[in-house]
Amino acid sequence: MNILIIGGGGVVGQKLAASLATRGLLRGQPISRLVLADVVDPAPLAAPFEVQTTTCDIADPASVASVVTQDTQVIYLLAAIVSAHAEEDFEAGWRINMMGTLNVLERARTLGTKPVVIFTSSIAVYGGEVPDPIVDHTFLNPQTSYGAQKAVGELLINDYSRKGFVDGRGFRLPTISVRPGKPNRAASSFMSSILREPLNGQEAICPVDDDFPHYYLSPRKCVENLIKGAEIPEADLGQNRCMMMPGRMWTIRQLIDAMTAVAGPEPARLIKWEAQPDIQRIVKGWRFDMRPEKAIKLGLEADDSFEDNIRYYLEDDKPAP
Amino acid sequence: MNILIIGGGGVVGQKLAASLATRGLLRGQPISRLVLADVVDPAPLAAPFEVQTTTCDIADPASVASVVTQDTQVIYLLAAIVSAHAEEDFEAGWRINMMGTLNVLERARTLGTKPVVIFTSSIAVYGGEVPDPIVDHTFLNPQTSYGAQKAVGELLINDYSRKGFVDGRGFRLPTISVRPGKPNRAASSFMSSILREPLNGQEAICPVDDDFPHYYLSPRKCVENLIKGAEIPEADLGQNRCMMMPGRMWTIRQLIDAMTAVAGPEPARLIKWEAQPDIQRIVKGWRFDMRPEKAIKLGLEADDSFEDNIRYYLEDDKPAP
Numbered sequence: 001m002n003i004l005i006i007g008g009g010g011v012v013g014q015k016l017a018a019s020l021a022t023r024g025l026l027r028g029q030p031i032s033r034l035v036l037a038d039v040v041d042p043a044p045l046a047a048p049f050e051v052q053t054t055t056c057d058i059a060d061p062a063s064v065a066s067v068v069t070q071d072t073q074v075i076y077l078l079a080a081i082v083s084a085h086a087e088e089d090f091e092a093g094w095r096i097n098m099m100g101t102l103n104v105l106e107r108a109r110t111l112g113t114k115p116v117v118i119f120t121s122s123i124a125v126y127g128g129e130v131p132d133p134i135v136d137h138t139f140l141n142p143q144t145s146y147g148a149q150k151a152v153g154e155l156l157i158n159d160y161s162r163k164g165f166v167d168g169r170g171f172r173l174p175t176i177s178v179r180p181g182k183p184n185r186a187a188s189s190f191m192s193s194i195l196r197e198p199l200n201g202q203e204a205i206c207p208v209d210d211d212f213p214h215y216y217l218s219p220r221k222c223v224e225n226l227i228k229g230a231e232i233p234e235a236d237l238g239q240n241r242c243m244m245m246p247g248r249m250w251t252i253r254q255l256i257d258a259m260t261a262v263a264g265p266e267p268a269r270l271i272k273w274e275a276q277p278d279i280q281r282i283v284k285g286w287r288f289d290m291r292p293e294k295a296i297k298l299g300l301e302a303d304d305s306f307e308d309n310i311r312y313y314l315e316d317d318k319p320a321p
Numbered sequence: 322m323n324i325l326i327i328g329g330g331g332v333v334g335q336k337l338a339a340s341l342a343t344r345g346l347l348r349g350q351p352i353s354r355l356v357l358a359d360v361v362d363p364a365p366l367a368a369p370f371e372v373q374t375t376t377c378d379i380a381d382p383a384s385v386a387s388v389v390t391q392d393t394q395v396i397y398l399l400a401a402i403v404s405a406h407a408e409e410d411f412e413a414g415w416r417i418n419m420m421g422t423l424n425v426l427e428r429a430r431t432l433g434t435k436p437v438v439i440f441t442s443s444i445a446v447y448g449g450e451v452p453d454p455i456v457d458h459t460f461l462n463p464q465t466s467y468g469a470q471k472a473v474g475e476l477l478i479n480d481y482s483r484k485g486f487v488d489g490r491g492f493r494l495p496t497i498s499v500r501p502g503k504p505n506r507a508a509s510s511f512m513s514s515i516l517r518e519p520l521n522g523q524e525a526i527c528p529v530d531d532d533f534p535h536y537y538l539s540p541r542k543c544v545e546n547l548i549k550g551a552e553i554p555e556a557d558l559g560q561n562r563c564m565m566m567p568g569r570m571w572t573i574r575q576l577i578d579a580m581t582a583v584a585g586p587e588p589a590r591l592i593k594w595e596a597q598p599d600i601q602r603i604v605k606g607w608r609f610d611m612r613p614e615k616a617i618k619l620g621l622e623a624d625d626s627f628e629d630n631i632r633y634y635l636e637d638d639k640p641a642p
Binding site: 148 | 415450458477480483
């Protein structure tokens, strides 16, 4: 089994690669090669199979052709310009998030190899005048360019799959928390920072009130779901291959209480509260009352409690002191 | 008021142009120029204002730039590769229907003039596992490339409008019947042919059973709605500028009965019944139980009866014997 992760240098890409290295199998077959591609050369990985790292600009069809090859059987398409970045740089967002997705699908179509393509969409596809709860047949009404680009990606994944050019599956990721590493340009970045930095003994800023509700998933469960997502039998996907990935709704207060329950009262004292209207304008348009019935039926899972998310961070990611 | 109709050589484009010529006004202002652009030079038009006809390939940004100019205030974007054609020619469908729409919007963004853009989407955006009735917040789940391309166009119209680059509005057209002229490559083409040809004394083939239900609008009402659609105040469009255009559900039997009620029993005898699985596969995935509440609230209208549709054809379109 030859696997390509586009966005293989990112947090989810690296964790997915590590999990594949541990498993050694995907879709019931031994993994023979894993290619990690990203805009900057991804970190290498120890694995019981061949691992290549390479740069790739998905906005460039020739660059895509260099990583999506005749023997590529599974493509994880995780690369994206994230939400606040796509809102600032309109052109880059459409070029990378829409045209980049199109380039990958066109390359697969041209090859005629029908690879499995796992596409990460986002709950940012929801917004505007749609009633709660968000169910599997709720209208995608994004109120950011990032959300619009992800919704276009879903339509492309579905149509290229319907025509048999790829075996696509898309998953609308909840906000991933606790996300390790540095803050990024996602508007949701603070939803990890306010936990990660205090757990590392550093201050962090919370730009919203503590009753702000949102929909979360741990990186560990996200990776498990992405692997399951590749393994769902094609026939079970029905007439829409894109679905919510399960998560859970918690308020900022519940996140902080979970951190305190696991790590004691000190970290919470490092959170500074500072309203940021630009961030609020984006994140308050997002939805949080989700019913991901299709994904749950297909075996995907949310976390059991946010205490788990905190523990996963401490076990998997907290830098050694 | 300078108006551009892209797709100005088509049935709807020509009727829209004629209606604008009669009115002389749009959005409360006198029309000073109307440009009709299409892949082949559109038929000219007598009007109390300047009318230009020109060719335009919307897949080519330079060609789009030649018709969308600094003084273009209203753009009707009607041009498309139709359903069965887009199903046969996958590349042409995406190139014209997605990239063509993108080219028009990008041209407007570059000019910085914020034209009003009226985009014709289609009820082909609906399909698959979504419950009836279809309401304003029903998931767009197209089961044809044409439907997918129209759904992408809606996302583009919404995001370019949200950013203030255009004042976009999109309307999901019901099947237009009785459509004058020749059959086209839309899978729905027979839904006019089985009335138009018999009303003109010619035979026609019906490829589905007479209990096949579908959602219809007359060309006359469609044009009225497209004019109203340009005139809706921007503030009334809310957080999703695309909506169903009102129509009504009738079965093939009801269409034929209406024809008989208006034109006597002879025309119906000219219909030959001949099942066509390729056409059935496309049209049976379409939806017909629609509740276009938003559009109705904004003043758009369906036909009162299919007898009206038959009468409109006889009054507006039937060729002289």
